Amino acid sequence: MDTNYIRRRYLIAWISDAIKPRRDIVMFWQLFTSGMALGCVYALIALGFVLIYKATEVINFAQGEFMMVGAFVAFSLIHFAHVPFWITVVLTLLIMAAFGVLLDRLVMRFLVGEPAFSLVMFTIGLALFLRSVAGMIWSTDTFAFPSPVSGEAIQLGSVAIAPGDMLVVGATALLVLLLYLFFRFTNLGIALQATSQNQFAAYLMGINVEGMFSVVWALSAMVAAVAGILLAPTLFLHKDMGFIGLKAFPAAVLGGFGSIPGAIVGGLIIGISENLAGGFLLPWVKDIFAYLVLIAVLIVRPEGLFGIHEKKKV
Amino acid sequence: MEPLLRLKNIECYYGPVLAIKGVSLMVNKGDIVAILGANGAGKTTILRTISGFIEPEKGEILFEGKNIAGLNPQQAVRRGICHVPEGREVFDELTVAENLRMGAYLRKDRRNVSSDVKRVLEYFPALRQRYRQRAGWLSGGEQQMLAIGRAILSKPRLLTMDEPSLGLSPILVKEIFQIIRRINKEEGRTILLVEQNARLSLQTASYGYILEVGRVVLDNTTGELMENEDVKEFYLGIQQESIRGKKRWKRKKVWR
Ligand SMILES: Nc1ncnc2c1ncn2[C@@H]1O[C@H](COP(=O)(O)OP(=O)(O)OP(=O)(O)O)[C@@H](O)[C@H]1O
Ligand SMILES: [Mg+2]
Numbered sequence: 001m002d003t004n005y006i007r008r009r010y011l012i013a014w015i016s017d018a019i020k021p022r023r024d025i026v027m028f029w030q031l032f033t034s035g036m037a038l039g040c041v042y043a044l045i046a047l048g049f050v051l052i053y054k055a056t057e058v059i060n061f062a063q064g065e066f067m068m069v070g071a072f073v074a075f076s077l078i079h080f081a082h083v084p085f086w087i088t089v090v091l092t093l094l095i096m097a098a099f100g101v102l103l104d105r106l107v108m109r110f111l112v113g114e115p116a117f118s119l120v121m122f123t124i125g126l127a128l129f130l131r132s133v134a135g136m137i138w139s140t141d142t143f144a145f146p147s148p149v150s151g152e153a154i155q156l157g158s159v160a161i162a163p164g165d166m167l168v169v170g171a172t173a174l175l176v177l178l179l180y181l182f183f184r185f186t187n188l189g190i191a192l193q194a195t196s197q198n199q200f201a202a203y204l205m206g207i208n209v210e211g212m213f214s215v216v217w218a219l220s221a222m223v224a225a226v227a228g229i230l231l232a233p234t235l236f237l238h239k240d241m242g243f244i245g246l247k248a249f250p251a252a253v254l255g256g257f258g259s260i261p262g263a264i265v266g267g268l269i270i271g272i273s274e275n276l277a278g279g280f281l282l283p284w285v286k287d288i289f290a291y292l293v294l295i296a297v298l299i300v301r302p303e304g305l306f307g308i309h310e311k312k313k314v
Numbered sequence: 315m316e317p318l319l320r321l322k323n324i325e326c327y328y329g330p331v332l333a334i335k336g337v338s339l340m341v342n343k344g345d346i347v348a349i350l351g352a353n354g355a356g357k358t359t360i361l362r363t364i365s366g367f368i369e370p371e372k373g374e375i376l377f378e379g380k381n382i383a384g385l386n387p388q389q390a391v392r393r394g395i396c397h398v399p400e401g402r403e404v405f406d407e408l409t410v411a412e413n414l415r416m417g418a419y420l421r422k423d424r425r426n427v428s429s430d431v432k433r434v435l436e437y438f439p440a441l442r443q444r445y446r447q448r449a450g451w452l453s454g455g456e457q458q459m460l461a462i463g464r465a466i467l468s469k470p471r472l473l474t475m476d477e478p479s480l481g482l483s484p485i486l487v488k489e490i491f492q493i494i495r496r497i498n499k500e501e502g503r504t505i506l507l508v509e510q511n512a513r514l515s516l517q518t519a520s521y522g523y524i525l526e527v528g529r530v531v532l533d534n535t536t537g538e539l540m541e542n543e544d545v546k547e548f549y550l551g552i553q554q555e556s557i558r559g560k561k562r563w564k565r566k567k568v569w570r
Pocket of ligand 2 (some may be wrong): 357358400476
């Protein structure tokens, strides 16, 4: 009896010791996958920053608010107009593209050549403006955004992945692939790159440079809308959700601010690492971890992960 | 016959500074015309005015009989004027292939582009080896070839070139001028050439204009220009017997 008891205790201790690191690994992958989903959203917003910055040298601090507007537009279509989800996505993209073009035609075009400081102030003002307009239209309440996927978490080994997270990662991967193909193989995509690199030469080729700026604003508003539609179901829908752009900004800087792959990798690194830090270290570390990572990377590589040292041509 | 391009009394300002002071010139279809002049004479300004980057204050730019003064660069390209700028201005982060593709950006006949690209690569075999490389990694000479090749691909009716030989080695300069001649002969492109290299450009072109501080001071067929005493001394660096005897500082250009 006595010896049996001791033997049993011993066995239990041995088993739980053997399991413990496995539990940590499960937790690690759990945090990793949900961090990846969050990182995808950061990556998409960072992508918007980079697209606009590369083409027009404007740092658009309203990128997070573009995302919020996109999410609310989609929400309204679904909730008030009862449009099916996939049609909503298409309509939202079109509406946001029009929003981007109008913003460029009616406002940004007249700010070309203003000092960088004024442009920064302008985009910060634009963010405030969009937030308060959203507050007037959609109130300051928090809404639940219907998720397009539902059901049980998917078991991958012992790691459970929420279908929402799978959707976010899958959709982001698809979007990035489409953007890659667009920039690599279409005339318009190459002309956009050309315009970003050398405006004077773009004019020489007969490229409609002002038109390209409109396309870039439309494109980044569309990417932001996708981010909003992906984020809203997993987080919440609120006029202040654009503040998440403050996390995407370090992601863009991390990637070298000007590199599209850099923005994506930067977003993923920040999403994953802050999730892990929040889980394994202290919960409150999560909110500042993006900046800690950023500072650490910039100390080692001041030009960012994907940035290249180059002199800007004037 | 109406010339392809005719400038009538063009005046251009940079702010309050009058850079071009009433320039008139003509380029006939199928010709190579050279503009010579010292630094700051206004050669670049003239080319930029023709391609729509600068709007002339006064005067007319007649291209195929129509006044194009005040059109924007895109409209100028649409009408068939392509400019190879001073300092190459290739798209650094695009590949050679993509740079060439941008040259054909406005073309409607996409089908013929690939055969035209092949021809450009025949002119410039160096580009073929670097076809998939970034243009920013090319040497200066290769970038110049790319800039010219890119311009040819737009099938311009008028090709304007701003100092294509700038900063190239003597062998490469000769090569570039040979290519310019071939583009003119084989492709039938009309070329307006701005150069510091007076000897080669006078040998290449059929007509020349000499520009000094914003004015055309002399124009003639290149054969005549090469015989002109002042051109010989100040542009070709040949000193005549009679002149060498005199005190150099006493001699003034008379432009006769
Ligand atoms: N952006 C500018 N702003 C003000 N003045 C200018 C500008 N560009 C050129 N100029 C002036 O206009 C005049 C003509 O310049 P331009 O560049 O046409 O000369 P260029 O003949 O091409 O000289 P180079 O052989 O050195 O290229 C010069 O006196 C120059 O100082
Ligand atoms: Mg010049």
